[in-house]
Amino acid sequence: MCGPLKLNHLLFADDLLLFSKGTATSIMWMMRAFATFSSAYEMCLKKENTEIYFNGVPDLIMADILQVSGFRKGTLPFKYLGIPISSKKLTKNEGRKLTDKITTRIRSWGATHLSYAGRLTLVTSVLQSLHSYWSTIFLIPNSRMNRIDSMCSNFLCGGGGEDTSWRAPAVGWDHCCVPKSEGGLGLKHSKNWNKALLGKYIWWIASKKDHLWVKWISHVYLKGVHWSNYNPPVDCSWSWKKIAHLMCIFKPAYSADSWLGKASDYSVIEGYNWLRCPGPPVSWYKICWNSLNIPKASFIFWIYNLGRLLTKDRLVHMGGVIDLKCFLCSTDDENHGHLFFLL
Known part of the structure; x- marks a missing residue:
């Protein structure tokens, strides 16, 4: 070959x-x-x-x-630049090395003394960047990606990367991965981000880029067949099967009316937004995430707008509170509206 x-x-x-x-x-x-x-x-x-x-x-x-x-x-597999090189599926031990890096980083921080805003900064700038390098090379199994998202969610809500079942997240992780303009925190959903990063390979094949990898794929696998009509053989490598599966996912994006059909080059951000299906913006976005606000106050205001603060009217449904009276005034029931507007 x-x-x-x-x-x-x-x-x-x-x-x-x-x-x-x-x-x-x-x-x-x-x-x-x-x-x-x-x-x-x-x-x-x-x-x-x-x-x-x-x-x-x-x-x-x-x-x-x-x-x-x-x-x-x-x-085999041998490592090059920290990545296991193999044509087979990642084993559990190889995938565990990636999550162990995240666990080690979390344990090195005094996270329990950080505010929500401080932990959000660490998740955005550090934790979610640790797997980006792997994500640009191959499709990481969903079980490992779910584990990474779970660790980031646990760290954000409780300060620890391990199981924090004793403290349920105030907001679900899927909603945290929504852009701030749509009511989320702007975090990246690991599985969609992985697919968006690998979408560049689909673009290379579709545009017949002058690249050694594209020439190899065209000669060994495609053999003159257009990639939109291609079905991977049974005996091909695991990584190529995953890329062929991504071809089917990105196929609607190549229509004349879609962003990828009009683009002159591939954009990872646009690919990620296309995979996640954007929603309508929220009216309080600019008030909440104003650059003049204190980050901690912005985070609390964000939780307030979603109605997820642990006020007594919500805690009573968890069986931990009997008296609903406000601790400050002892007259009205404690809820979001009372704390922020009636005092």
């Missing part, structure tokens, strides 16, 4: 990936090429930092290759 594309090596920053037949003779010629390169440029290969990966090679030939090369035998 590499012949028509004349592909025999890949260069990634300071790393080199070479592909060869699984024979000792091929590896011997490769080692001679390394020796010639070293003598010409005075750059030696560090065998202790080099690994060799096998696929479908008998054990006897594998032992000969390891002896000829002197390389270490590596196992």
Whole structure:
């Protein structure tokens, strides 16, 4: 499959990936090429930092290759720039490494002493950026994305990333991911953000971008078939099956009246907004999120507008309050309207 594309090596920053037949003779010629390169440029290969990966090679030939090369035998998936490189689905252990990074970051903060506004800033600027790098490369399983959203929601409402069933979130996470102009907090829904980031690959294929990856996909998988009519084969890689599934999701966006059908280039923000289906704006948006407001006051006012403050009239339904009288005046029942307008 590499012949028509004349592909025999890949260069990634300071790393080199070479592909060869699984024979000792091929590896011997490769080692001679390394020796010639070293003598010409005075750059030696560090065998202790080099690994060799096998696929479908008998054990006897594998032992000969390891002896000829002197390389270490590596196992798939291997990591490059912190990302597991494999054609198979992410395992639970690999996905757990991503959530462990978020857990470690949360535990390093004194989150219980932060206000809602402070935790919101950390979720927006730190926690939701930790998985963005992974999301630009492959489609992360829904179970792992749901776990990430749950950790962010728990941290926002209670200050901890673990289970906080003792303190239910004041507002559901789906509503928190709505833009501020529509009554939310402007956070990113992890699954839709992951799909929007990968939408650029769909754009590359549709626009036939001059890219090595697009040429490989066109030669190996599409084979002249338009991507809108393409069905992935059963024996293709897991990552390609997920991208083919995204093609079906983004297919309506390529109509003449849609944003993607009119665009000259792909925009991740527009793709994300298209996936989430925008709603109507709220009237109190500019009052709540005014730049002159104190962030903590803006957050409390946001919860008030949604009617989710833990006033006594709401706590009585949870079985924790019997007396509904206001603690400040002891005359009227405590509710949102009384606290903010009748005192």
